[in-house]
Amino acid sequence: MNAEDFDATGPRGPGQRAGLTRGAVLDAARTVLSEGGAGTLTMRGLARRLEVAPNALYSHVSSRDDLLDALLDDVLGLVGVPSPGLADPLDGIRTIMTSTYSVLIEHAVLVPVFLVRQGARGVNAVRLGVLMDAMLRRAGVEESAVAEARRVLIVHTIGFAAFSTAVDTPVGRSADPPRAFLRSLDWLLTGMTAPRSRR
Amino acid sequence: MNAEDFDATGPRGPGQRAGLTRGAVLDAARTVLSEGGAGTLTMRGLARRLEVAPNALYSHVSSRDDLLDALLDDVLGLVGVPSPGLADPLDGIRTIMTSTYSVLIEHAVLVPVFLVRQGARGVNAVRLGVLMDAMLRRAGVEESAVAEARRVLIVHTIGFAAFSTAVDTPVGRSADPPRAFLRSLDWLLTGMTAPRSRR
DNA sequence: GCAACAAGCTGTACAGTGTCCAACTTAAAT
DNA sequence: ATTTAAGTTGGACACTGTACAGCTTGTTGC
Numbered sequence A, B: 001m002n003a004e005d006f007d008a009t010g011p012r013g014p015g016q017r018a019g020l021t022r023g024a025v026l027d028a029a030r031t032v033l034s035e036g037g038a039g040t041l042t043m044r045g046l047a048r049r050l051e052v053a054p055n056a057l058y059s060h061v062s063s064r065d066d067l068l069d070a071l072l073d074d075v076l077g078l079v080g081v082p083s084p085g086l087a088d089p090l091d092g093i094r095t096i097m098t099s100t101y102s103v104l105i106e107h108a109v110l111v112p113v114f115l116v117r118q119g120a121r122g123v124n125a126v127r128l129g130v131l132m133d134a135m136l137r138r139a140g141v142e143e144s145a146v147a148e149a150r151r152v153l154i155v156h157t158i159g160f161a162a163f164s165t166a167v168d169t170p171v172g173r174s175a176d177p178p179r180a181f182l183r184s185l186d187w188l189l190t191g192m193t194a195p196r197s198r199r
Numbered sequence C: 001g002c003a004a005c006a007a008g009c010t011g012t013a014c015a016g017t018g019t020c021c022a023a024c025t026t027a028a029a030t
Numbered sequence D: 001a002t003t004t005a006a007g008t009t010g011g012a013c014a015c016t017g018t019a020c021a022g023c024t025t026g027t028t029g030c
Helices: A022-036 A043-049 A054-059 A064-076 A089-106 A108-116 A123-138 A143-166 A179-193 B022-036 B043-049 B054-059 B064-076 B089-106 B108-116 B123-138 B143-166 B179-193
Strands: none
Touching (some): A022 A108, A089 A108, A089 A143, A089 A179, A108 A143, A143 A179, A143 B143, A179 B143, B022 B064, B022 B108, B064 B108, B064 B123, B089 B108, B089 B123, B089 B143, B108 B143
16 A cells, blocks of 8 residues: 555544644644634644644643743744843833834734733743843832832733723724823833932 | 431432522632632532532522622722712822722732733622713813723723732732822823823 | 422533543654 | 654543533412
């Protein structure tokens, strides 16, 4: 019997390869996500789409949370960072936050996941965090308040994205950050860098 | 055989009452929630705790989401509202938001639920929403922007609560809203009520 | 007091979920 | 060519929320 008899992608037996890769799994997950929202991403559904047994996914992804974290983090990889030696650190922060906002809007279905998992924790998230901390320091934020300030900015941004994303009437779902976001961002930055008046 | 033989709460047969009420179910749910976090609240676990078959809960609660909504909404019932004829509508909004913040912090485990369900929708939520809208109008927010302004305030508050709640090192989990929250609240209010400069 | 009815509860069951284990086949390394 | 590792399947486990039928109790009308 020649191999062509089985070329048509029929049911595979144990051992037969499907040619899966981590990248393919993540890509498929992204597709599912963009089609049906966050709740529709199940391991079994993903496996079905890839024409593979559910367990096969675990060769490329260690758990569903791992998958989710990977998706979150490589979305964060799309966030544009300012040139390192930029003159004004506040502008740098503005750049990061508005870029983050845009990326979140473009991947709206991931926003609830971000909320639930309280942000991401992968390499890109860490990279952005370190960058933000440095800029906050350069902008004059007290050392003891740097981490808190970063968190406030992140929460504010994710919150705004969640808001822009959740409106039933899709008013302004453009990826351009709305004026209100830019404004409130400035207010926050102003407050953070202002010398403390009391206490 | 006299009734006392079965007084010890042994296994019930079909038909035997357990004396459950909606209030008892909600109370037990609150307990579970405060002990183990949001993910630990399952219908079966709840039933086990109440020594009842899982289905019994559905006589008092129409679904898990219904349960969650009820919990969310009666937490919102704890939010203190300002006296209706208050002079300064901005003060009224401040009161509502800081009270909401405190209530959320006191029920930290519910905050992720709030996030996922994008706020609550029960009677108390509606009541607060109507009140906020009225005050925003009185504060000079344009009619077309009232709903959006309300949402921004809510998102900002929930976001802050999520932030204060999520810190690994439990820094300042006091129910008093942190200064940063009060500040940013004022900034937002200022921006919302300021006459539009451009566009 | 008795019949009819509604409410509350259980037993059982279904269709899902994420994930683990053993077995098998194929590809890579030696 | 032989051993080793990687990828995949079948099957299973322990869960989840919830629907349906039937039993028993409490309540209501007569």
